[in-house]
Amino acid sequence: MMLNVYLSGEIHTDWRAEIEAACEGLDVAFSAPVTDHAASDDCGVDILGAEENKYWHDHKGAMVNAIRTRKGIADADVVVVRFGEKYKQWNAAFDAGYAAALGKSLIILQQPEHDHALKEVDAAALAMCRTPAQVAQILRYVLTGALPG
Secondary structure, three states: OOEEEEEEEOOOOOHHHHHHHHOOOOOEEEEOOOOOHHHHHHHHHHHHOOOOOHHHHHHHHHHHHHHHHHHHHHHOOEEEEEOOOOOOOHHHHHHHHHHHHOOOEEEEEOOHHHOOOOHHHHHHOOEEEOOHHHHHHHHHHHHHOOOOO
């Protein structure tokens, strides 16, 4: 069995690299949004033309990024969405809802301080993890049936 896993959400830490390293040797293909923050923010205006109004600048970028995000989620067997500690990830909430609406296996990665705010998101998920290592252990279990340790 092979898994396509889309890693969505927070882009300011190396959680994706931790999961990928922990899954080395497994038949997993990972994909993700563009994690270069400046490129992600400016893709719309760099491609489609400048905007004086910041709202339209951001809107163009969001639409262009949505093409990649929707394709990645649609092609995924498992979608992992991380809600980081420092920044509000409204886009991550959309990604989780979109994945759930498509019937994708959804894993949420969050810290305890977000439990109440994310209760509805968590209810749509098949697993809620606290660490990237737990996500990797779930993926390993799904592929091999092996428990950690």
